[in-house]
Amino acid sequence: MKLTPYEQALLEGAEGRGVQKAMEIVVALGRIYGAEDLVEVTSVQVAGVSYKNLGEAGLEFLSDWAAQGARVRVPTTLNPAGLDLESWRDLGFDADFAAKQQRVLEAFVAMGIAPSCTCTPYLVGNLPARGEHVAWAESSAVSFANSVLGARTNREGGPSALAAAIVGRTARYGLHLDANRRAQLIVEVRCPVHSLSDFGALGILVGQQARNRVPYLRGLDATRLSQAIGIDLLKTLGAAMAASGAVALYHVEGVTPESGAPDIIAPDAEHITIKDLQPGYQALNRAGEFTADLVWFGCPHASLAELEEIVRLLNGRQCKVPLWVTMARQLRDEAARNGLLQRFEALGGRVVADTCLVVAPVEGLGFRCLATPCAKGAYYAPTHSGMAVHFSSPEACVETAVTGSWAGVIT
Numbered sequence: 444m445k446l447t448p449y450e451q452a453l454l455e456g457a458e459g460r461g462v463q464k465a466m467e468i469v470v471a472l473g474r475i476y477g478a479e480d481l482v483e484v485t486s487v488q489v490a491g492v493s494y495k496n497l498g499e500a501g502l503e504f505l506s507d508w509a510a511q512g513a514r515v516r517v518p519t520t521l522n523p524a525g526l527d528l529e530s531w532r533d534l535g536f537d538a539d540f541a542a543k544q545q546r547v548l549e550a551f552v553a554m555g556i557a558p559s560c561t562c563t564p565y566l567v568g569n570l571p572a573r574g575e576h577v578a579w580a581e582s583s584a585v586s587f588a589n590s591v592l593g594a595r596t597n598r599e600g601g602p603s604a605l606a607a608a609i610v611g612r613t614a615r616y617g618l619h620l621d622a623n624r625r626a627q628l629i630v631e632v633r634c635p636v637h638s639l640s641d642f643g644a645l646g647i648l649v650g651q652q653a654r655n656r657v658p659y660l661r662g663l664d665a666t667r668l669s670q671a672i673g674i675d676l677l678k679t680l681g682a683a684m685a686a687s688g689a690v691a692l693y694h695v696e697g698v699t700p701e702s703g704a705p706d707i708i709a710p711d712a713e714h715i716t717i718k719d720l721q722p723g724y725q726a727l728n729r730a731g732e733f734t735a736d737l738v739w740f741g742c743p744h745a746s747l748a749e750l751e752e753i754v755r756l757l758n759g760r761q762c763k764v765p766l767w768v769t770m771a772r773q774l775r776d777e778a779a780r781n782g783l784l785q786r787f788e789a790l791g792g793r794v795v796a797d798t799c800l801v802v803a804p805v806e807g808l809g810f811r812c813l814a815t816p817c818a819k820g821a822y823y824a825p826t827h828s829g830m831a832v833h834f835s836s837p838e839a840c841v842e843t844a845v846t847g848s849w850a851g852v853i854t
C-alpha cells in the first residue's frame with residue numbers, strides 16, 4: 444500500500460506512540476482489504492462508548508491510548524453512552540456503572556472529542572457533504588451518511604473510527620470507491636409505506652434480502668420523502684436495513700443523491716418485489732400477551748419533529764405507562780428552550796439524552812416489555828436488553844402509553 448512520507452513517518456512513531464498505534468490500525472485494515480492508499484477524512488463518528496459494551500478491558504484500552512498522547516485531528520462525534528449523563532440517578536441507574544461510564548468519557552474528552560453521545564450526529568452539526576470521505580461507526584449513522592448525505596464511509600468499528608480520527612485518514616477501499624456504490628439489488632415496493640413503523644418494517648424485509656449488498660428501492664413516495672419528515676423516515680429505513688442485513692448504503696429512486704447517477708445499478712442486479720409489510724411487522728413482534736411497561740421512541744435518536752409529533756398524538760392526555768424518547772442532548776436542550784420539552788413532560792413523557800435502550804443497562808431498571816415504532820430498537824432489544832417487544836405504529840405506541848394496554852394491531 445502506498446503511503447506518503449508523512450504517513451510513513453506517523454507509522455514509524457514520529458508523533459508518539461498514540462498516533463503510531465492509530466496509524467498501525469488504519470494501515471492494517473488497508474492491507475487486509477487491499478486498499479491502494481489512504482484517503483483524508485473530514486469527520487468521524489466513534490462508536491463503542493457505552494461501558495455496558497466496553498467493559499473494563501475497553502475502558503483500559505481507551506485510557507491507555509489517551510495517556511499515550513492520542514488526539515483527534517478532525518471533527519469527531521460520539522455515539523450514545525450507557526446512561527443519561529445528567530439524570531442517571533433519577534432514572535435508577537447504578538452509581539458504580541455511572542462512575543465507570545464517566546471514566547470512559549474522560550478518556551474520549553482527553554483525546555479531544557466532545558461528548559455528543561448521539562447516533563444522529565447529522566442532526567447536531569456533523570453533516571458531511573456529498574462525496575466527502577468520512578470514517579463513521581454505528582450502523583444507522585453509516586447508512587445515513589452514505590445513502591442520504593452521499594458521503595463515503597465504510598462501516599467502521601469503534602477502534603478503527605477512533606484511529607481514523609487520530610490520523611485524519613482511513614484506508615481507501617469498500618464504499619470509498621465508486622464501483623462498490625452501485626446497486627446489486629432492485630427492490631420494487633408495491634404496497635403502501637407511510638408511517639415510521641412501515642418504513643422500519645420495509646427496512647427489515649429489504650435487509651433480509653440484501654444481506655450486505657446495496658439495494659435500490661423503487662415505488663416509494665419521492666415527494667413525501669423529500670420533505671422534512673423524509674429525514675426521519677429515511678433514518679429509520681436505513682437503521683432497519685443495517686440491523687437485519689448489514690446494509691451500509693441504499694438508494695431510493697428520485698430521493699437519495701446518488702440514485703440518478705449514471706450506471707448506479709449494476710447490470711447483473713437481482714430484482715425482488717415487496718407487496719406486503721406484515722412479515723416485517725411480525726418478525727419484530729415477539730412479546731405475545733405481555734403488557735408493555737415502557738414505550739420507547741428515538742431509535743435512531745429522535746429529531747425535534749418526531750418529539751413534536753408525539754406531543755400531537757398525546758393530544759393533551761396523560762401517560763399511564765412510562766413514555767421515553769431518546770435523543771441528542773443538544774436537541775433536548777433546544778426543545779427545552781422552545782417549550783416543547785415542557786409540553787411533553789407535562790403529559791408524563793420523558794426525554795432521555797445521551798443513551799438508548801439498547802446500549803444502556805435497562806435490564807437493571809426493572810422493565811420487561813417494550814412497545815416501540817422503531818424497527819432497529821425492536822430488532823435488538825430482546826437480545827441486547829432482555830426485553831420482550833411489541834412493534835407497531837407511532838399512533839398505537841402512544842395509545843399504549845396513554846391507556847396502559849397494548850394497542851398495536853397485527854393483521
Ligand code: F3S
Nearest residue numbers: 562583742743799801
Ligand atoms: Fe441509536 Fe441506540 Fe438505535 S445507538 S440507532 S438508538 S440502538
